[in-house]
Amino acid sequence: MKNMPTQLHSKTQVIPNASPSISRRQLLMGIMVSVGATATSSCVQRFEKTLANSPNLQQAGSPQFYTDNELALVSQLTDLIIPETDTLGALAAGVPQLLDQLYRQWGSVVSQSLHRQGLKNIQLELNELTQQNFLTAPAEQQISALRYLDEQAFSGHKQQYIAYRHLKDLIARFYYSTEVGATQELRYQLVPGRWEASILMDEQSRTWAV
Amino acid sequence: MPEYDAIVIGSGMSGGWNAKELAEKGLRVLVLERGPKIEPTKDYADFLTPWQTPNLDRIPEDEIAKDYEIQNRGVSYAVKQSNKHFWVKDSEHPYSTPAGKPYDWLRGYHTGGRSLTWARQTYRLGPQDFEANKKDGHGTDWPIRYDDLAPWYDYVETFAGISGSKEGLAQLPDSVFQPPFELTSVEKAFKQRTESTYSGRKVIPARVAHLTQPTEEQKALGRGPCQVRNMCDKGCSFGAYFSANSATLPAAMRTGNCTIVNNAIVDSLDYDPETKRISGVKVIDAHSKKVSTYTARIVFLNASAIASAMILLQSKSATFPNGLANHSDQVGRNLMDHVSAASANGVMSGFDQEYYYGRRPGGIYIPRYGNITEQDKPYLRGFGFQGRSFREPWSGAKPGIGEEFKQANRQPGDWRVSIYCFGEILPNPQNRVSLDHTKTDKWGLPLAYIDCEMGQNEKVMMREAQKDAYHMLESAGLSKISKGPDAELELSRPGNRIHEMGTARMGRDPKTSVLNKWCQAHDVANLFITDGACMPSGGCQNPSLTYMALSARAANYAVDLFYQGAL
Numbered sequence: 001m002k003n004m005p006t007q008l009h010s011k012t013q014v015i016p017n018a019s020p021s022i023s024r025r026q027l028l029m030g031i032m033v034s035v036g037a038t039a040t041s042s043c044v045q046r047f048e049k050t051l052a053n054s055p056n057l058q059q060a061g062s063p064q065f066y067t068d069n070e071l072a073l074v075s076q077l078t079d080l081i082i083p084e085t086d087t088l089g090a091l092a093a094g095v096p097q098l099l100d101q102l103y104r105q106w107g108s109v110v111s112q113s114l115h116r117q118g119l120k121n122i123q124l125e126l127n128e129l130t131q132q133n134f135l136t137a138p139a140e141q142q143i144s145a146l147r148y149l150d151e152q153a154f155s156g157h158k159q160q161y162i163a164y165r166h167l168k169d170l171i172a173r174f175y176y177s178t179e180v181g182a183t184q185e186l187r188y189q190l191v192p193g194r195w196e197a198s199i200l201m202d203e204q205s206r207t208w209a210v
Numbered sequence: 211m212p213e214y215d216a217i218v219i220g221s222g223m224s225g226g227w228n229a230k231e232l233a234e235k236g237l238r239v240l241v242l243e244r245g246p247k248i249e250p251t252k253d254y255a256d257f258l259t260p261w262q263t264p265n266l267d268r269i270p271e272d273e274i275a276k277d278y279e280i281q282n283r284g285v286s287y288a289v290k291q292s293n294k295h296f297w298v299k300d301s302e303h304p305y306s307t308p309a310g311k312p313y314d315w316l317r318g319y320h321t322g323g324r325s326l327t328w329a330r331q332t333y334r335l336g337p338q339d340f341e342a343n344k345k346d347g348h349g350t351d352w353p354i355r356y357d358d359l360a361p362w363y364d365y366v367e368t369f370a371g372i373s374g375s376k377e378g379l380a381q382l383p384d385s386v387f388q389p390p391f392e393l394t395s396v397e398k399a400f401k402q403r404t405e406s407t408y409s410g411r412k413v414i415p416a417r418v419a420h421l422t423q424p425t426e427e428q429k430a431l432g433r434g435p436c437q438v439r440n441m442c443d444k445g446c447s448f449g450a451y452f453s454a455n456s457a458t459l460p461a462a463m464r465t466g467n468c469t470i471v472n473n474a475i476v477d478s479l480d481y482d483p484e485t486k487r488i489s490g491v492k493v494i495d496a497h498s499k500k501v502s503t504y505t506a507r508i509v510f511l512n513a514s515a516i517a518s519a520m521i522l523l524q525s526k527s528a529t530f531p532n533g534l535a536n537h538s539d540q541v542g543r544n545l546m547d548h549v550s551a552a553s554a555n556g557v558m559s560g561f562d563q564e565y566y567y568g569r570r571p572g573g574i575y576i577p578r579y580g581n582i583t584e585q586d587k588p589y590l591r592g593f594g595f596q597g598r599s600f601r602e603p604w605s606g607a608k609p610g611i612g613e614e615f616k617q618a619n620r621q622p623g624d625w626r627v628s629i630y631c632f633g634e635i636l637p638n639p640q641n642r643v644s645l646d647h648t649k650t651d652k653w654g655l656p657l658a659y660i661d662c663e664m665g666q667n668e669k670v671m672m673r674e675a676q677k678d679a680y681h682m683l684e685s686a687g688l689s690k691i692s693k694g695p696d697a698e699l700e701l702s703r704p705g706n707r708i709h710e711m712g713t714a715r716m717g718r719d720p721k722t723s724v725l726n727k728w729c730q731a732h733d734v735a736n737l738f739i740t741d742g743a744c745m746p747s748g749g750c751q752n753p754s755l756t757y758m759a760l761s762a763r764a765a766n767y768a769v770d771l772f773y774q775g776a777l
Contacts, residue, residue, distance in 0.1 A: 060264070080611055080612065081611045081612070081615060082615065082616055083612055083613065083616075085613050085616055087616075101264065101265060102265050102266070102268075105264070105265055105270060106265040106268050106269075106270045106271060107270075107271060108270075108271035108272050108275070110271075111271055143611075143612070146611055147611055150609060150610065150611050151609065153609075154608070154609035155609075165606075165607065168606045168607075169605075169606035169607055170606070171606060172604065172605065172606025172619070173266055173606060174266070176260075176604050176619070177260035177261060177263075177266065178260075178261050179259070179261045182259070182260055182261065185616065185619075185620065186604065186619070186620065188259070188260075189567075189568075190257070190259055190439070191437050191439055192437065192438045192439060192567060192568035192569060193437050193438065193568075194438055194567070194568055195391050195392065195438045195566075195567070195568040195570050196566060196567035196568060197391070197392035197393060197394045197395070197397075197566055197570075198394060198395050198564050198565075198566065199564070199565050199566060199567050200563055200564060200565075201562070201563050201564065201565050205565060205621075206620050206621070207601075207603060207604050207619060207620060207621060207622045208565075208569075208603065208622070209260065209604070210260060210569065
């Protein structure tokens, strides 16, 4: 198994305009404790680096749709799929809260129920792969299990892993639609102002977020 | 003494033109719009970033089920939380269809109508389109030919602002153009390869109603150049794409001769058998439901093809028991749209070092070649392809987790060329809108009963178009082609292309058509209809430009009659 990049467990970084929230930290700590996690894991550190000035996030507020366990799972998957590297990851960008808001405000009862069931299936699968509670498994085992699940989901077992693929799709959509995802990880121009049909790529060139 | 010289019913693509032309020529004009005002500062959402649109800009699912089921089914890519006020609530504006024959009636009720949400693709009809009905016997002959409309195309294009390239194609005449959006290197390669393989086919820059070099006239209306944001579905604060809101209505209003009344739902047109004219327009206020009648010497009906037909059918009198101006029994018949189904995209290699800057509002166009430069096709008439090239964007639907997943999305993916067919639908009198005799809306007006389906020619045409799409991409060296030549096709639902046409067609014979060559009702001298209803056939080109030209032509004819005292 290929090792995860070391950046996952992570250095701290000064984020302009970020205002770490004690209540949010306490919230996540509480969740981790409630599911049996003991460490003040790096997950918490990244969680509190959330870009609190993001307009969507301000509106999203504290998670209300997810149970503590669901939030812990979504937070962990969010962090493992799009971790902090030289830019913030999806956890710090607030993707779990945005997902919570989506299902609270957008999802019908049917979609909510499918999503909960999907999360349950994902966790069962990951528990089986790690032979323990995935959420409290050592980081290396979490990564290894998720990597296996991901490979399965993208190699001809699409239907069987539809819940995972759907969640991953949403995590990516939300991350690349946040300010950090769009403007720091990728690039974004609100008003391009002109059309250039051909620009040369260089090593710094990045995908347009939109 | 009438209160106004002219009443224009509908403020959208064609109504805006009539308001402008009539008001600029000195007539006192009343525009009746059934929906609310649009205020750009409040109603346009074109400056929102992705992180300012909660929930990925999705409308809540329960709300879609309740209010936007059909609009969302039809154009989910354009019906969003931030612009849902540009679309009708299906719950408030129902219509009925026969079992098993669904129809997508996709629309917005507000000042500017669908000119605010159109796709802005802008093509002239060619000489062949005005001759098609006569040639193959479907529909009735157009009472005009290309040369009759050509100067009016020039006229409206100069005002509206169309970007495009001069190509000299007989079947797709050039417009008065502002500079085109340049093709990408991949599109240039696709063009070169396709044109060398197929001598009768061309790949050209899409022609779009976007300002790329605004004229003084356009600037004076507060319009500016396209900022290449591709936020057009949300309205345009720069007025860079043509809409009634950005162009024709401001021009009408600055004359001081034009009044717009909003929330004014037209119930019916009163007919005076003595004068053989429309004597009044009966209106229901959308909120108070108060009924009033406006009078004018001339009435232009521009409510859109289905709604204009409905207004005529609702206007019954002793002279016209089957609906106003309907001695021919053609009102509501020959409902057309365009048909899609054929499409394909594929990967072009060799351009990995290139990318683009900006979000161009159009891409490429492959003008019709079937039964033009290539003969012996198993279908009548033809189709064109819209398309574009792009590099595959970031995606959650790719394998990998962690840093490698981020890195994979940091770089754009393969270059793809995508083409998408729009074909002509034959006029067929059985495709029809009529009054639902059992159901009414909340204003007590009968629902439209829309009975429309695709015909055999459309099916055969799309089958052939799919083969063509595949082979064009294959012969241009593309790989990973998304849809094969024999791929199963699902034809677009009637109405889904949002090009309703034909329900009050022009023609030479009052027995078989509703309007004469000036879009004036054969049976009622002071009634003109210049929305999609007037079209005897639809070509395969996006039709708005033709509505504009027909409107300006008809309005100027009506002005002449007005000053001659004939109306």
